[in-house]
Amino acid sequence: MPRNPSSNSGHTRADSLYIPATCRIEAVSELTPQEKLFRVSLPDGRPLGHRPGQFVQVSLLGWGEAPISVASSPTREGYFELGVRQAGTLTSAMHRLEPGDTLGIRGPFGNPFDLERMSGRDLLLISGGCGLAPLRSLIQYCEDRPEQFGRVCILYGAKSPADILFKEEIRTWEASASFACATTVDNLPGGACYEGQVGQVTRLIPPLEIDAPRTLAAIVGPPVMYRPVIDELKQKGLTEAQIAISLERHMRCGVGKCGHCTIEHLYCCSDGPVFWLSEVSGLRGAL
């Protein structure tokens, strides 16, 4: 019997792995009809201590628990944000919450984006649908530490104009000197007021001028998005070791115990959710 169990450092509570810390909802805003943004603070305003790419296990007692990526950057202090799509039991209950209500939080958990390796490099940040929420943490980080990175290019694809997340923030990214930013929608319903491009997010890649050896890419989106985007990036000369992906899996515990998130020998919750493509491309069922 091992006498010195490994530490649970990183988790909001040191005394038990599974008990959530009670957090306060500071603000709720509607991103789209299906998605809301929650601004949350930990007791005593202490920082969550996360890194971009990590997630928290969100609990509503009686409704359950689910992994939600932290959508804000650790450089924005005093709070953290969660962008939540109404998908099922827990997320529907969350959508009924208001400022002043409480939420249970465990974490932050998971392997984050490799900021050390990203330092000094050009970044190509590609997301689809709900995937912009986790990537926003990294985008905000780049926004707050522009000196740390080279050229940062943001590509985002949504189903329709009504599904675009963080519309106003995207406008500030578009206007920012530190970013190149392009958005596209799959469909443009009649009567929609929209000035951006129409088509899949993959279409935004070929026109880019990329200094391949200097560039690292990150992709977060629905499962169907990965292969075509990866193919386009390879066309541009990026190798699998230069492409970070964040994978979603059915997670119950978030800490490598419940087994629901395995990809062959890896646990998406603790070895991921962010992987370099080279770590997982040979694994059955990863993509």
Place this chain on the structure above:
Amino acid sequence: MKALTQTELETFLHALQPAWDVRAPIRLSDGTRALGRLEEGPLALLGGRIPRKPTDVFFAQQEKVFDALPDGSFRQEEPPQKPLFVLGFTAEDLECLEFIDRFFSSGFADDIYLRKRSGAVIGGLTGKCGSAGELLRIAGGTCDLELVFDGERFIVAAYSEAGEKLEAAMTCAESGASLEDLRRASEALPQDNRRLLEQASALLIAERVPDAFWAEIGERCIACTGCNLVCPTCTCFGVQDWRYPTHIERSRMWDSCQLDAFMREASGHNPLGSEALRTRRRIHHKLAADLRRWGHLTCYLCGRCDTTCPTGIGIVAVAREMVARHAGETARLQG
């Protein structure tokens, strides 16, 4: 060495009761042999491994994660009042336990498991106590205390301080018993199934097992989940909340990778979306994925899944079929 008759052992276990929470093989009123408390049924030490996994003492089929109380506080299961003495592990069960000890402690430490597990004293039960009196492999370590049945008496071997203390408290007639012969016989037990698993593992790692094999084996699975529920190294669980008038309970319950919703995501995407993939996962996880992660296989041949599976696709049966069909092919390919 001390050697106790069944009556002496029974007296000893009862004498432990005031200070210990004793679990040992008993016969329940419905006829089932199970690990239980002495007052739950008569001792049933002989008869081979316990049908249920004995590790469920530390990782129960359903157990409390916490109660959330209206005042905002949380209540977890108290650590056991008395130390646990659990008797009834086979040598293979002990290897399984050693693995899940490491599994639950590594990375983030699972305090629910460790609270029950730490301080528990583990007793192996081996020797000529198989279901038809056949010899069960002697553990020779990996537990605090081992009782080896020689056909008449239980020979006592202690391997830890806690085990030695218990041994010292045992009273029996002078025996002159020795484990020599039994140990030799134990070492001579056939290792065929171990070799079979290793061969199957090598085939999986070399990607020599075609999808058609899994489609065919998977076709036979009726998703009863028995294989996972009896396996001492299966640790997967689901989590659910229950509302009571006075509190909300969050509990966890064993889950099975043979069920179609095991990995289905909110988006509908299911990385294990067919019987073939799920059956492959069950076998591949123990024989290939875990080898990569932990450096060893995580099936210790306890025998339960092969006995339990109603359609004959326990791990040894599948390994045998895999090797029979594809090992020759590998040899030809390599040759």
